């Protein structure tokens with residue numbers, strides 16, 4: 734990882750501001766972004782782990798309408814949950830995890846989603862990113878967040894050379910970069926990668942970050 738970008742606070746602040754501003758103008762609307770219900774946010778983050786936001790958005794509202802409580806999810810037949818998830822894939826594993834998650838929350842957490850990173854991360858089908866996402870988006874915590882989108886964009890902007898979200902360096906970097914809790918920053922990163930900083934053909938000509946991007950500086954188009 735290069736050191737200069739990490740130490741350049743002004744540049745980090747500038748990039749952060751640009752992403753948030755871009756998100757406010759061009760970010761996407763998803764149902765899980767307008768709720769503060771921890772259960773609904775947890776379900777969304779479990780689905781988003783291995784599936785695009787666009788695909789999740791096609792089933793999400795119907796799913797949380799049908800399984801609108803931990804009790805209903807815990808009592809549902811696994812095959813019923815699987816059918817509800819069939820269009821987003823991995824339905825066998827996801828239905829299993831969701832039932833297990835609901836049972837654990839009912840029996841070990843008094844039927845509420847815990848406001849606690851370690852407890853969230855220990856739930857089946859959740860993991861580090863989804864747990865931190867729930868802490869940020871449902872409880873207003875300032876937990877760093879790093880997934881493939883974050884690694885991709887930060888690598889391009891700052892030449893970090895980080896291999897993936899399992900590398901602790903990106904989590905440490907995001908702790909500095911995010912500075913404080915702001916949902917718009919993370920949602921902006923996700924949406925920029927989905928619409929602009931594409932992996933194969935980045936659309937640098939319309940990107941608000943081109944004036945501060947290492948990749949663009951090295952590959953001007």
Ligand code: SF4
Pocket residue numbers: 889890929930931935936937938940941942943944946947948949
């Ligand atoms: S300028 Fe290009 S490479 Fe850099 S962040 Fe924007 S789209 Fe990605």
